[in-house]
Amino acid sequence: MVEDPVDRLLDAVESGKSIIKNRNVLHFTYLPDTILHRTEEQEKITQSLLPILKQSRPSNLLVYGKPGTGKTLVVKKILLKIQQRAEKTKFPIKLIYTNSKEETTLYGLLVSIGRQLGLSEKELPPSGLAISEVFKRLLKSIEENQFNIVFVIDEIDYLAQLVSKTGKDVLYQLTRANERLKKGSLTLVGISNDLTFKERLDPRVISSLSEEEAVFTNYSVNQLKEILQDRIKMAFLDDVVDDSALNLCAAMAGREHGDARRAIDLLRVAGEIAEREQSDKVREEHIRTASQTMEEDKEVTALRSYPLHEKLLIVAVMKASGLSTGEIYSAYKSLCKTIRQKELTQRRVTQMLSEIEMSGIISGKIIHQGIHGRTKKFALTISSDTVKETFKDEATLEDII
Structure with a gap:
């Protein structure tokens, strides 16, 4: 009798035959306790933001680096730790995170900030106001609540493109917001994948935005290998990932400017392919199949969108x-x-x-x-x-x- 393919896969799940023990560890949003090979960068960004714990306004900060070099991970970890300590004090610190690429309009980006400040739809409608009015309402909320805000804009290069001139004007307004605030403060942390981003900005924005800078260099193949080994220990059962598969995964991601996110994604997809095949190990061929699948999916999805x-x-x-x-x-x-x-x-x-x-x-x-x-x-x-x-x-x- 021919075995039903659906039953075979469902039986495997029910019997607990799985080589992956924690899938969350292989997701790009996972925040590890220790971020490998980023000690200097963590120290620099922490030092830059330290004044907020002393109830002073930190300098604006610009964080650069290619995709997958750990920028967002490091900034989020530092903000989380500052937040935990700030809760013990009465100093009203508010940490806001937004990603320019995920917002299709400048208005949407500013509304997303407003929602995190606690503004309702009535106070800040999802459409219909002038950008200058939206900005005024954001500043009013900061002032009334005496918030001391660290405002992170990830992929900030997209903000300058949303409506090129207006986007740059808003950037300028954000960097100079403290001149208009009588109470509270606003510190801007921009994260950019584009190392030439500054060249396209108004000189006034450059001087006020990049008061401090942190540059994230690409990971080497050996560093990627150590990052993967760390994730493998948490995500997979013991001795499940072949050394040759690990080496190939690190080498493939190393060729793409040392992208750790790409390396971890590759490992996750390879693990899922191995599991679907009911394989007891993740092997080189699973890494190669995963790479091909991811490339095709990425291109086709982008084209269709x-x-x-x-x-x-x-x-x-x-x-x-x-x-x-x-x-x-x-x-x-x-x-x-x-x-x-x-x-x-x-x-x-x-x-x-x-x-x-x-x-x-x-x-x-x-x-x-x-x-x-x-x-x-x-x-x-x-x-x-x-x-x-x-x-x-x-x-x-x-x-x-």
């Missing part, structure tokens, strides 16, 4: 690879004509190209053309087949794929 005009632009880059912004705009207009869509302005399209570039689906390269100045040329970073396969079932796009 784009609105129509971004998709048209991606197709235009695919068809006109290695061409300048102007040439891609011509290709995009032609595609709009084919599917009877009104094209957007060249300015908006240029903005969209930059946004898509930040997601890693396309890459732009500045080319120097002598007396003709400079131009930016774009190309896909993923295969054309992935784009065609993902878009082929979309009725609007099938004629142009």
